[in-house]
Amino acid sequence: MFDALTDRLQGVMQSLKGHGKLTAEDVDAAMREIRLALLEADVNFKVVREFVAHVKERALGAEVMESLTPAQQVVKIVNEQLVELMGSSDSRLAFSGHPPTVILLAGLQGSGKTTTCAKLAKLLKKDGKSPVLIAADVYRPAAIDQLQTLGAQINVPVYAVGADVDPVDIARDGVKYAREHGDVAIVDTAGRLHIDEELMGELVRIRDAVKPHNVLLVVDAMTGQDAVNAADEFRKHVDLDGVVLTKLDGDARGGAALSVRAVTGKPIKFVSTGEKLDDFDVFHPDRMASRILGMGDVLSLIEKAGEAIDEKQAAEMEAKLRRAEFTFEDFLDQLKQVRKMGSLSSILGMLPGVPGMKELKNVQVDDGQIDRIEAMIFSMTAQERRHPDVIDGSRRRRIAGGSGTSIQDVNQLLKQYREMQKMLKAFSSGRMKGFHLPGMSG
Amino acid sequence: MEWHEVFKGVAVGDVPAAVFEEEERERRGLFGRLRRNLGKARAVVADQLKAALYVGVDRRLYEQVEELLIAADVGVDGTIKVVDELERRCTAKKIESREPFMHELADVIAGVLRPEDPETQRIDVTARPTVILMVGVNGTGKTTTIGKIAWRLKEMGKTPLVVAGDTFRAAAVEQLDVWAKRVDCEIVKQAKGGDPAAVVYDGVAAARSRGADVVLIDTAGRLHTQVNLMRELEKVRRVIEKQLPGAPHETLLVIDATTGQNGLRQAQEFKQAVDVSGVVLTKLDGTAKGGIVVAIHETLGIPIKLIGIGEQLEDLRPFEPDVFARAIFGSDDESA
Numbered sequence: 001m002f003d004a005l006t007d008r009l010q011g012v013m014q015s016l017k018g019h020g021k022l023t024a025e026d027v028d029a030a031m032r033e034i035r036l037a038l039l040e041a042d043v044n045f046k047v048v049r050e051f052v053a054h055v056k057e058r059a060l061g062a063e064v065m066e067s068l069t070p071a072q073q074v075v076k077i078v079n080e081q082l083v084e085l086m087g088s089s090d091s092r093l094a095f096s097g098h099p100p101t102v103i104l105l106a107g108l109q110g111s112g113k114t115t116t117c118a119k120l121a122k123l124l125k126k127d128g129k130s131p132v133l134i135a136a137d138v139y140r141p142a143a144i145d146q147l148q149t150l151g152a153q154i155n156v157p158v159y160a161v162g163a164d165v166d167p168v169d170i171a172r173d174g175v176k177y178a179r180e181h182g183d184v185a186i187v188d189t190a191g192r193l194h195i196d197e198e199l200m201g202e203l204v205r206i207r208d209a210v211k212p213h214n215v216l217l218v219v220d221a222m223t224g225q226d227a228v229n230a231a232d233e234f235r236k237h238v239d240l241d242g243v244v245l246t247k248l249d250g251d252a253r254g255g256a257a258l259s260v261r262a263v264t265g266k267p268i269k270f271v272s273t274g275e276k277l278d279d280f281d282v283f284h285p286d287r288m289a290s291r292i293l294g295m296g297d298v299l300s301l302i303e304k305a306g307e308a309i310d311e312k313q314a315a316e317m318e319a320k321l322r323r324a325e326f327t328f329e330d331f332l333d334q335l336k337q338v339r340k341m342g343s344l345s346s347i348l349g350m351l352p353g354v355p356g357m358k359e360l361k362n363v364q365v366d367d368g369q370i371d372r373i374e375a376m377i378f379s380m381t382a383q384e385r386r387h388p389d390v391i392d393g394s395r396r397r398r399i400a401g402g403s404g405t406s407i408q409d410v411n412q413l414l415k416q417y418r419e420m421q422k423m424l425k426a427f428s429s430g431r432m433k434g435f436h437l438p439g440m441s442g
Numbered sequence: 443m444e445w446h447e448v449f450k451g452v453a454v455g456d457v458p459a460a461v462f463e464e465e466e467r468e469r470r471g472l473f474g475r476l477r478r479n480l481g482k483a484r485a486v487v488a489d490q491l492k493a494a495l496y497v498g499v500d501r502r503l504y505e506q507v508e509e510l511l512i513a514a515d516v517g518v519d520g521t522i523k524v525v526d527e528l529e530r531r532c533t534a535k536k537i538e539s540r541e542p543f544m545h546e547l548a549d550v551i552a553g554v555l556r557p558e559d560p561e562t563q564r565i566d567v568t569a570r571p572t573v574i575l576m577v578g579v580n581g582t583g584k585t586t587t588i589g590k591i592a593w594r595l596k597e598m599g600k601t602p603l604v605v606a607g608d609t610f611r612a613a614a615v616e617q618l619d620v621w622a623k624r625v626d627c628e629i630v631k632q633a634k635g636g637d638p639a640a641v642v643y644d645g646v647a648a649a650r651s652r653g654a655d656v657v658l659i660d661t662a663g664r665l666h667t668q669v670n671l672m673r674e675l676e677k678v679r680r681v682i683e684k685q686l687p688g689a690p691h692e693t694l695l696v697i698d699a700t701t702g703q704n705g706l707r708q709a710q711e712f713k714q715a716v717d718v719s720g721v722v723l724t725k726l727d728g729t730a731k732g733g734i735v736v737a738i739h740e741t742l743g744i745p746i747k748l749i750g751i752g753e754q755l756e757d758l759r760p761f762e763p764d765v766f767a768r769a770i771f772g773s774d775d776e777s778a
Contacts, residue, residue, distance in 0.1 A: 143613070
């Protein structure tokens, strides 16, 4: 998501690496690139100015000049400064000792509040909470229907009393309802402009009525320079506790994250990374900074894998891999595990080096491909899955017909399977030592 | 430009007199409204600019203009281009004071936003039925824009029909349904989760059999990076093309004015997938200035056709480069 920024910074650092030591001109050139990269990444120009000033001050300091590896020191400084700007620790929600804990979501139109309500509820549910959704957006046509539909999908009660009721009353009564039906009340509010005094006043009244333990501002990751204005007004009116950054699955560089953090002084708590209601994560500022610098978000990936992969299965799989006995049944298991981790594209984005790799720029990850592969394997008999060698021409035709794919697709899959087998044999016989992920060195 | 002029194919004889009166009223209040609605944050930056400006035009002034443009999301490249051109013109014209300088700035920006052929800014509704496909990323205001265009068309004596092609987002169909009732036009819909291409096929068929003039097709918001969803959109377009040669006659990309530099990527990807013919810039009633359209028009040549300046039905307006540039970046001259 921060690919281009990473590119720019890596470009700068590369040129710094060329020299032995940094001169004042080198630093100036690097700062100019960093400044432009941040502006292109939609970081607010005032925030950029401060950021660059801080980095420059530290870069010109003795710690760099005396260092044997000045370029690495600059990377380190930029990284540290980014981490500092984005908040330096994990951020949790405040939970009340007297339930329900009230969470109020606010933001501009179209930032994704309603979807975020449902995603947050799902996450809380996974953590053993009993969330209740409260439909207080009475303005956008069908916003209440939307929340009800989402609530039904994740099996969470929704307090909805229609669009003819004052949202302040809805919120207040909704929290009472939540006390009886759960332990966390999530209040969905209408999108509003930060300069709409009337609606901002209403938001203040909602807040006063429900006394939320957490007020979260929902911000679209694609927002440009104006993110600071909106965030600042919301902060002034309802005193935010944190931010949810949405639509991070796009290719926006997400500079709004830095801006909003700088102007509100409040942490980004969650990020929304996809269309599915599971595509919602806790925000890790340190990891994100590493990621901006192209070091990859390995920790997030490991955490996801830990959630999704059954350890016993993983051990069995490893043994099989060693014996190079990888069948289509194992393949199917693997696909299932990968699916539990989220979409392929979001996983790719977390791999070290991948966001910065030029040759991967145009690689499109098609999650539909997995659907097709799954369909093909489902169309195989148990024998075919275990012994793919028996799959002859007529079997291929049957598999293609049964899975709604073409014979070429089936051939392709079999070819990939054979190549994988070959590679596994090479692995287990120890002929491929020193295998490493691209992009890790250099 | 007035609404009845936006729609190519609306016979002046068909437009009720009340519409002309309404347009006249809107026009008179337009610049003020634009200024009020567009200029809220502009006030902050431009006033700073004004206060800081000495009589003369110097390096510092250009730097302040750069900041003004960056703050408006024009982007680094666009800003450099605009400032270079401004400097060239000011030197040539020997402009040395603030008022003509600001005027020149607005003029340079309007120049970038003005298409070579002004006809391309219009929306051609001569075909019967005319098919208008609405696309964009999530949350930009596609459904709302459809509702407002349908209302305008109805005012002009045309018969719109809306198609609920967003079968993904929960309650998107219901949202369009509310608009259809409000505008009093027909809607073609299927249950949620259906195939959008199928709904769209039905929609175009229905428009032909029921004699609707303009078919407005809503689609699910999708990030331009989601390959499968973009393919789905390509398929929707192919289905329309197959069913009605020459259609869709208009493919409008809806861009939220708060969008930063990613707006250009959005425009590139949607253009490549479904050949976008125009941009609708929404949510200009906040403090965001929508400067990304400068980059979109300059880089991709897609004309900006409509702007959204508020929540009311009449707040969707024809885009006029000069009025827009002056309201956001220009001098205080309010004569429209």
